[in-house]
Amino acid sequence: MPRRAFRIGRSATGLGMFAVKPIKRATHIAAYRGPLLTDEESERLEARNNRYLFTLNSKWTINGSPRYNLARYINHSCRPNAKPITRNGGIVIVSTRRIEPGEEITYDYGADYKYFFFSKGRCRCQHCREKAVRKRLRLRKERHSAKTKRGGRTSARRAAGVRNNGKPPHRKSAPRSARAG
Numbered sequence: 812m813p814r815r816a817f818r819i820g821r822s823a824t825g826l827g828m829f830a831v832k833p834i835k836r837a838t839h840i841a842a843y844r845g846p847l848l849t850d851e852e853s854e855r856l857e858a859r860n861n862r863y864l865f866t867l868n869s870k871w872t873i874n875g876s877p878r879y880n881l882a883r884y885i886n887h888s889c890r891p892n893a894k895p896i897t898r899n900g901g902i903v904i905v906s907t908r909r910i911e912p913g914e915e916i917t918y919d920y921g922a923d924y925k926y927f928f929f930s931k932g933r934c935r936c937q938h939c940r941e942k943a944v945r946k947r948l949r950l951r952k953e954r955h956s957a958k959t960k961r962g963g964r965t966s967a968r969r970a971a972g973v974r975n976n977g978k979p980p981h982r983k984s985a986p987r988s989a990r991a992g
């Protein structure tokens with residue numbers, strides 16, 4: 812890529828990588844660089860909470876901790892706009908869609924990462940945080956309308972309905988914009 816199309820900046824969860832100009836789909840954004848480690852070495856670092864280990868294959872793991880590895884600043888997302896691919900024996904982060912200037916560049920760190928770091932069932936990526944906020948707003952609104960209308964029983968029944976469905980309920984009341992003062 813001629814001239815860097817990204818910058819490292821502050822994101823909601825620390826530092827992150829952001830596009831500064833449009834990035835076309837399937838563009839090589841950055842290589843995941845760093846010394847190669849054997850299983851034994853990488854296990855030792857993992858036990859010390861090194862968060863920048865990238866499993867290259869059954870034999871080698873990249874230790875992405877060095878600061879020259881700009882790809883280490885790319886945060887995880889459950890709805891990413893880039894992905895890691897193997898190229899020339901290394902890992903390259905490639906865009907999976909067009910990315911607009913100002914957008915944070917993310918990729919899905921994968922199942923292992925989720926297992927180790929989201930053991931409390933909480934992901935802090937943009938997508939999941941927005942989802943959590945929507946859920947909180949919905950619950951707050953339901954609690955509020957239950958209180959002003961009929962009281963506890965309705966809310967209990969409605970909450971049970973939500974559980975059964977497994978899906979978010981339809982928004983019955985006026986759209987949020989109509990209520991916002």
Ligand SMILES: [Zn+2]
Nearest residue numbers: 889934936939
């Ligand atoms: Zn997430």
